[in-house]
Amino acid sequence: MKDYIQIGIEKGLISFNEDNSRIKYCYQGKERNYNNPEEKVQALAFLQLVIDYNYPERQIKQFEPVTMGSEVKEADIVVFEDEVCVKPLILVECKKQDVSEAEFQQAINQAYSYAFALPNEVKYVWITSGIKNDYFEVDKSQNTRNQLPDIPQYGIREVANYKYVYGAEYLPDIPGKPKFFGLAVIEQVDLTRRFKLAHEALWAGGQLNPSEAFDELDKLIFCKIWDERKPRKVGEPYDFQIITVSKSEVPDETKRRIKENENLHNRIKALYEEGRKKDAEVFRDDIRLAPEKMRTVVSYLESVNLSETDLDSKGRAFETFMGSFFRGNFGQYFTPREIVKFIVDVLPITNESKVLDTSCGSGGFLLYALNKVREQATEYYPNYKNDTRQYGKWYTYWHDFAEKNLFGIEINEQISRAAKMNMIIHDDGHTNVITSDGLVSDADIKARTGNNGFEYETFDFIITNPPFGSTIRQTEQAYLKTYMLGKKEEDWLAVRSRTGDDTRDGQQSEVLFIEQDYHFLKENGILAIVLPDGILTNSSMQFVRTQIEDWFRIVAVVSMPQTAFTANGAGVKSSVLFLQKWSKEHTEKLVAKKKSIEDNLLSKTNYLATRNLWDREIKQKQKEKVASMRNRQLTSATEIKKTDEFKSWNAEMQAEYASKIDELKYKLVEEYQQRKQSDLPDYSIFMAIAEEIGYDATGKKTKNNELEVIGEELKKFIINLISK
Template sequence: MKDYIKIGIEKNLISFNEDMSRITYVFQNKERNFNNPEEKVQAETFLRLILDYNYPESRIKQFVPVTMGREVKEADIVVYEDDMCMSPHILVECKRQEVSEAEYQQAIEQAYSYAFALPCEVKYVWVTSGIKSDYFEVDKNQNTRNQMPDIPQFGVKNVASYKYVYDAQYLPEEAGKQRFFDLAVIDQSELTRRFKQAHEALWAGGQLNPSEAFDELDKLIFCKIWDERKPRRMGEPYDFQIITVPKEVEKSETKRRLIENENLCKRVMALYEEGRKKDREVFRDNIRLTPEKIRTVVSYLESVNLGETDLDSKGRAFETFMGSFFRGNFGQYFTPREIVKFIVDVLPIDHDSKVLDTSCGSGGFLLYALNKVRNKATELYPNYLKDVRQHDRWFKYWHDFAEKNLYGIEISEQISRAAKMNMIIHDDGHTNVITSDGLVSDDTIISRTNNQGFKYGTFDFIITNPPFGSTVRQTEQAYLKTYQLGKKEEDWLAVAARPQETRDGQNTEVLFIEQDYKFLKEGGYLAIVLPDGILTNSSMQYVRTQIEDWFRIVAVVSMPQTAFAANGAGVKSSVLFLKKWTKEQTDKLTFTKKNIETQLLNDNNYITQRLQWDKEIKHQQKQKANEIKSAQNISATDAKKTEEYKLWNADLLAMYADKVDELKNKLTEEYQLTKQKQLPDYPIFMAIAEQIGYDATGKKIAVNELDLIGEELKKFIETL
């Protein structure tokens, strides 16, 4: 997009003071406060009239007095037909970029009141907020307004029914004929504003709630992207724009708008269906907006070139907009990008890697994996923009990865759609993002989605931040019994083996460790964010033991307490990097551990000793009951019900319980010592990050220790 301010300064149309707080319109010699948001829109609109529409500066007046009854107000800009500035031609009303849809509609009425109050006849009205514009042809005599796709350029009388065409910059310019416009590339902040305001315009009237409005906006952004990707000849108009109906075709203003809306709706629906034919998983339901609401969204996005807008800028814009809407109730679906970047950067992911996130949320891990491969493609083919052969290889290198090797599972259908949209905006990678419970079996996922890619034992990398704290219960999910970690752990110090029982419930993050193990290839890497309780609580020792059997522990990187505070979670967490053992290695580890347990039980006569103690307890209990029986002349059964017996028995059981605990602790210590000697010894990378680039509120800070930790961890992984 043109930098109108910079060009205006170069052409001496405007000037500024040193701190850019005051703008001077040179020809009129008027100085204004440039910190006023409306003034910035005013300045750019003034410059566009000269630079895009070719109107002479001498025929443009700003801040023109308008008498409204007893009040005198100012019209922002008036363009005149004559050099004497007596015959007003175009009246322009400028509003700040953040104006609401209701305020914007009020601005249209205000502009009309100014147009009717000015002497002589204003022919056109242009209302703009900088990111949205409406154009009208005015007829004072008949008190009508005819909406147009644009105002006429200088010397042009007839305006086409559309404004934006493909490759407009290469069309020859002819005097007296309209010049069409290309779609504009805009920066991140402006694109974010357009997304936000389009979203607000959808739900502000109360017909949709913010969540529904987000879904519908998602669909229309998809249509916009699809429209830009359609092959077109030079000069062919885009479908995703408001195309007006001439007043000669339909005189009624109301009917014209209805016809325009209906035609726009048909074009948008056609785009939507074309896109859905390629991938039905993107959006399963139809667009549910009225034609008028579709027009509202199109008015915010029709002029933007999403395809050529810088990848990072449009990605950040969508994530910022998406984040501002979903954070709070949906904060768990967003892993801070500093943590995501750290994890993806250290892993040796390349274009041949098959990558999965089993609880992908908004798609952050998948996007960074895609960008990593795309950046590698750019390193390999640096001249891809100039060399056609290089471009084909560059595109194939990363796009094959995006289409065939990038997989995501998200249980929330709404968040899954947002993830897909996020991927599409980043130039694809959405094909294998599915809506499903990430803990069901691979066969279930494949049967429900018909996607053969979700097969256990086929992934090179799993990068994920599973949901913390929620519990999967056996009464709710029958699949719990299929998980090893869904069963109660075997106690090797139990006197009698018991049949393995399914737990009543298990934390989701624990089950995801096992699910990710199943999805990984042997030698594959799992990088997972976990609450520290799994790594430290004694009650979670069975989980740590299972991790030891399944994985080589590569690294543990501790995050600060505030890592997820801005997303509404205060759980202290760490990132665990694991490498899946081969089956032979796991079998050898479990066999060695079993041997150690058996040897210790035999060496310490554990079972014999426990049975002897049980025998002693029963003997002493019988003796005590008989003593009380004789002393009180009651039955042995009644003797055991006396307070004397109960107190004595409690002391007896406590004494033997202490003996059992002492023996168990002795064997447990011996087990740990023996295990350390007999199991393979290997280094583990350990680090504590206290500053990670943002504070508890999510505000950016200068220090990010993950950068240095990541460099060292990457080197460590390369040695494995």
């Protein structure tokens, strides 16, 4: 986008004081408070009138007095036809950027009231927030509002029925003919604001709830991107814009607006259908917006060039808007970008790597993996922008990865759709993002989606932050019985073997995702997973840690601060585990070796015989106690066991034996751990604690991010590990 402020300074149109708090309009010699949000919009409108529309400064008046009854108010800007500024041509009403749609409509009424109050007739009004623009032709005699796509340029009375064309910069200026405009590249903050305001305009009226409005906005963003990608000749208009109907064609104002909306609706639906034919998975249902609502969204986005806007900027804009929406409506806790970046940066992902996120949410991990490969492509082909041969190789390098090697699963259909949109906005990578329960088998996923890429034992890297705390219950999901971690763990110190169904009633979802990710990884593949610290520390989770040891080499454990997810709505203390999948042969050897150590200890200590002996002793003592009490009380054994005396004695006796059993078990477990350390293969584990990770508990950026330093060291550690 043009830097109008800088151009204005260079041309001597405006100047600023030392701290940029006040702006001076040089021709008029007026100073204003530039910290006022509306003043920023007014400055932009003034500069556009001079720079883009070629109006001379001397024919532009700002803060023009307007008498309205007994009051005198100020019109923001009035452009005059003549140098003596008697014949007003255009009245401009400026509002702050984040003005709501309802407030913007009020501004239209205000602009008209000013236009009608001026002593001489104004021919056009322009209402602008810098984000949204509406233009009207004024006819006092008819009191009508004929909407236009633009205002006329200096010296030209003709206004075309559309404003934005492809390749506008290559069109010659034709005397007496209107000038067309190209689409503008904008910054992240402005794009975020446009998404937010368009969304609010859709649901604020009550016709749609926020969730439905998000879906419909998603569809229109898709159409906008598709429209920009369509091949066009220089000078051809874009379809995703308001194109007006002339008064000569449809004289009635109301009917004219209906016709314009119908035409726009048909063009957008045609774009949507074209896109869906190429990619039916992104959106399966039709656009459900009424034509007038569609026009509102288009008015916020029609001038923006999404294709050329910096990838990171438009990605951040969409994620910022999407993240705030989903946190408010679904309680979804998306992984902070700093953690995503840290994880992806340390992994040696290349364009040949097959990458998966089994619970991808909005697609953050996938996007960073894609951007990592895109950066690699730029390193190999640095001159791709100027060399067509390099461009082809650069594009193929990352686009083949995006199309064939990048996979994501998200259980929520709406979030899955948003993830696909997120990828599309980043120039692709959405092809293999599917809506599915990430815990069903690969055969089930392939059968449901027809995507054969979701094959067990084929992925080089899995990068994921599974949902914490939700319980998968056997009564709800039959697949729980297929998971090893969905079964009750075997206790090698148990005296009796378990009989019957050993499936748990339920298991935490994050535990099952560890096993699912193990199945998807190929041998020596790496899993990077965010897990709650309870899995690493709670005694009840020892069976999970044991299974992780059997399946994976533990590469690294990086502890996150308690506040890592607070700003995103979750307060669970967590760590990032990096795990490399053992070969099946290695896992079998580990399991066999552990079993050998257990059997050896059981045999050496006569554990089972000792436990059986103690069980017999307990029963014998109980018999003797019953016999003793019967001689005194002359009652039955059953009645004696119900007495407080027997219960108290039995509890004390049982506690003594329980203490002996616990002590024996403790000694065996201690010796087992020592034997494991001495008999099993030893290896180094990278351990780190990150206390500062670039943002605080509120999400506000901070200067210190220890993940950057930790990441550099961990990257070296992983590269050294893989190279062996």
